[in-house]
Amino acid sequence: MRLIKKAGIWKRFKDNGILEGEVLYKKTTMEVFPIIVPFCNKLKSINFYLVRYKDSLILIDAGMDTEDCWRSLQKILEENHYKLIDISAILLTHHHTDHIGLVNRIVCANPIPVYAHPRAIPILKRDSEYMKRRKEFFRNLYRQMGCGKFGDRQVVDLHNPILLTEDKKIECDIKVAQDLFFDFDILDIPGHAPDQIAFYNRNCKWLFSGDLLIAHMASNAFIEPNLDGVRTNSLIQQKRSLEKCLSLDVEVIFSGHGDILQNPVDIIKERIIELDKKANIYLDIIKSGISTGHDIARFRFNERYEKQFFNIISEIIGYLDYLELQGEIHKEMENGIWQYY
Numbered sequence: 001m002r003l004i005k006k007a008g009i010w011k012r013f014k015d016n017g018i019l020e021g022e023v024l025y026k027k028t029t030m031e032v033f034p035i036i037v038p039f040c041n042k043l044k045s046i047n048f049y050l051v052r053y054k055d056s057l058i059l060i061d062a063g064m065d066t067e068d069c070w071r072s073l074q075k076i077l078e079e080n081h082y083k084l085i086d087i088s089a090i091l092l093t094h095h096h097t098d099h100i101g102l103v104n105r106i107v108c109a110n111p112i113p114v115y116a117h118p119r120a121i122p123i124l125k126r127d128s129e130y131m132k133r134r135k136e137f138f139r140n141l142y143r144q145m146g147c148g149k150f151g152d153r154q155v156v157d158l159h160n161p162i163l164l165t166e167d168k169k170i171e172c173d174i175k176v177a178q179d180l181f182f183d184f185d186i187l188d189i190p191g192h193a194p195d196q197i198a199f200y201n202r203n204c205k206w207l208f209s210g211d212l213l214i215a216h217m218a219s220n221a222f223i224e225p226n227l228d229g230v231r232t233n234s235l236i237q238q239k240r241s242l243e244k245c246l247s248l249d250v251e252v253i254f255s256g257h258g259d260i261l262q263n264p265v266d267i268i269k270e271r272i273i274e275l276d277k278k279a280n281i282y283l284d285i286i287k288s289g290i291s292t293g294h295d296i297a298r299f300r301f302n303e304r305y306e307k308q309f310f311n312i313i314s315e316i317i318g319y320l321d322y323l324e325l326q327g328e329i330h331k332e333m334e335n336g337i338w339q340y341y
């Protein structure tokens, strides 16, 4: 199923291109205007959402800091007879740069409150103490995973898709998103990011879940430190967040990338099954005698490991934690490096 917008209306097409029907995300109190910006990488698109709730207009996530995203926001506003000044708040699902990109531009023109999870605030503000601790965290982590000098080099320029550079710092005050507001329940759904939250409207059965679930691919569970510098068990959190999502009555998931998901139960179950299948692949690698995170990465990913270091090592550490929690493997520190058995 694909959603394509024609003449201002979202239309649902079958995979063979046949039109199934129109999709209007419109209920009495709430209406959603998706902003889907094509993106030339595996994520396919950057999605963020303009939402009318009664007389207020809010923005859920704020795309990337690109002209494409900026123009797309302006276009959707215009098509629906709104102006930038009509937006009254921005809600952020998590701190990644492809979800917060336009915040500074919007707030500069229209000083409105921005809400996020408390854990996101020091990251969004690029708090210097936190940033220092984060770098130290990765340096130690990569050493413990056996990445040696290769890992040290990665820390210098942290090759990752969510590079926390100073120029992406959010300038305005950020408020804590809590409890119920704009008729949304705020749900903690860490895993992809430790500060990820979802906005759930139980009447509409709509869920804005950031990058928890992406229709065409499994979402990465990135390893990150908590604010106190302790490592989050990102993959375990991701699985729990998917299970939490499964327990909700949801008809539509407004995802951060790719297609909007209708009736998402099957795809959530699929993701959980895939996660266990992949865990078994890593278990077999460890059983074969490969014992450090670094060696597992080299064995499974070859030269891709160098190019996508941050994603790959994140995935491996996530699965090692997961297998350890399940009692399938254990680790021992030898000369400062974790060996998994």
Ligand SMILES: [Zn+2]
Pocket (backbone or CB within 6 Å): 094, 096, 099, 192, 193, 211
């Ligand atoms: Zn993300």
